Amino acid sequence: MTAELATPTLTATSRIVALDVDGTLMTYDEFLSDEVREAVADVRAAGHEVVLATGRPLVALLPVARDLGIDEGWVVCSNGSVTARVTPEAEGGFELEDVMMFDPREALEVMREHMPSARVALEEIGVGYWVNQAFPDRNLHGLHTVVEFEDLCGRSTARVVVADAEQPTREFSAAVRALGLSDTYFMIAGTHWMDIAPVGVTKAYALERLREQWDVPVERTVAIGDGGNDVDMLAWAGRGVAMGHADASVIAAADEVTLSILDDGAVPVLRSLLGD
Incomplete structure (x- = not known):
C-alpha cells in the first residue's frame, strides 16, 4: 500500500537526518535525556528534516515522537516496512504513506x-x-x-x-x-x-524513497544508529555515524563513531549540523 507522498518544506541546505531510537536516542530502559530532546529540536529548527527510523512498530514510535516534540514529520517504522507521516490533523495522529505487506x-x-x-x-x-x-x-x-x-x-x-x-x-x-x-x-x-x-525492505529502503521524492542529494543525508538493523541505513547515508557501544559490524558500516548511549553520543553529532 502506497499513498501519494507529501513533501516537507526544504531548502538547498536542508539535510535528512535519520535517527534510530533504542540505543541511539533512548536507552534500552527507555530514558530520553533533555540534552537529546534539545538537540533534536534545534536540528529541526535549523531547517533539517529529522526522520525517526526504527525497528519499533508505529504504535510504539508515536509516543517517542511526541516526547521529542515532533508533531509534524515523517517516521520509518518496523525496520522499513512502514512509513508514516505524523500530523495532528489525521485521525490517530498519523497517515500511512508506504506499507509493505506480505503473506507470512x-x-x-x-x-x-x-x-x-x-x-x-x-x-x-x-x-x-x-x-x-x-x-x-x-x-x-x-x-x-x-x-x-x-x-x-x-x-x-x-x-x-x-x-x-x-x-x-x-x-x-x-x-x-x-x-x-x-x-x-x-x-x-x-x-x-x-x-x-x-527482501530489500530495510530502513535504508524507506529512507531512500523519501530522499528521492524530496530530491535531497545523498551528501546531505545523515544517519545515526547502533544495531545490526542499522547497518544498511548507515551505509545509505552520506554521513553514517555509529554509536560508541555498537558492535564491530555496525561500526564497520559507518563513516565515523561517536560516544555511547550512556554519554548521549547522538548529541554532538546533531550539534555539528547546526549552522552548516
Whole structure:
C-alpha cells in the first residue's frame, strides 16, 4: 500500500537526518535525556528534516515522537516496512504513506520446522501484534493478541518478529530467501531478535524513497544508529555515524563513531549540523 507522498518544506541546505531510537536516542530502559530532546529540536529548527527510523512498530514510535516534540514529520517504522507521516490533523495522529505487506504463511511453516519453540509475532499496524504466546511487555510494544499458530498463518502483515531467536541456520536463511523474504538478526538489550520481511525492505529502503521524492542529494543525508538493523541505513547515508557501544559490524558500516548511549553520543553529532 502506497499513498501519494507529501513533501516537507526544504531548502538547498536542508539535510535528512535519520535517527534510530533504542540505543541511539533512548536507552534500552527507555530514558530520553533533555540534552537529546534539545538537540533534536534545534536540528529541526535549523531547517533539517529529522526522520525517526526504527525497528519499533508505529504504535510504539508515536509516543517517542511526541516526547521529542515532533508533531509534524515523517517516521520509518518496523525496520522499513512502514512509513508514516505524523500530523495532528489525521485521525490517530498519523497517515500511512508506504506499507509493505506480505503473506507470512510459508515463512511461518519454515520457522515451525527450524525453530519450533520460537515466540512469534505479526505486526498489526497502529495497534500492536498478534502473537502465538505471551511476550514480555518490555520487549514488544502495543496491544498483544494471543492466537493459535494457524491463525497467524492466515493473516497478512508488514513483518514477522521472533523473540529469543537462536542464530538462524544456513538452511533456514536459504529457505526464507527462496520465498522472497529476508531474515535480519540483531540484539536489543541482551535479547536475541529476528525480523522477517520482503527482501530489500530495510530502513535504508524507506529512507531512500523519501530522499528521492524530496530530491535531497545523498551528501546531505545523515544517519545515526547502533544495531545490526542499522547497518544498511548507515551505509545509505552520506554521513553514517555509529554509536560508541555498537558492535564491530555496525561500526564497520559507518563513516565515523561517536560516544555511547550512556554519554548521549547522538548529541554532538546533531550539534555539528547546526549552522552548516
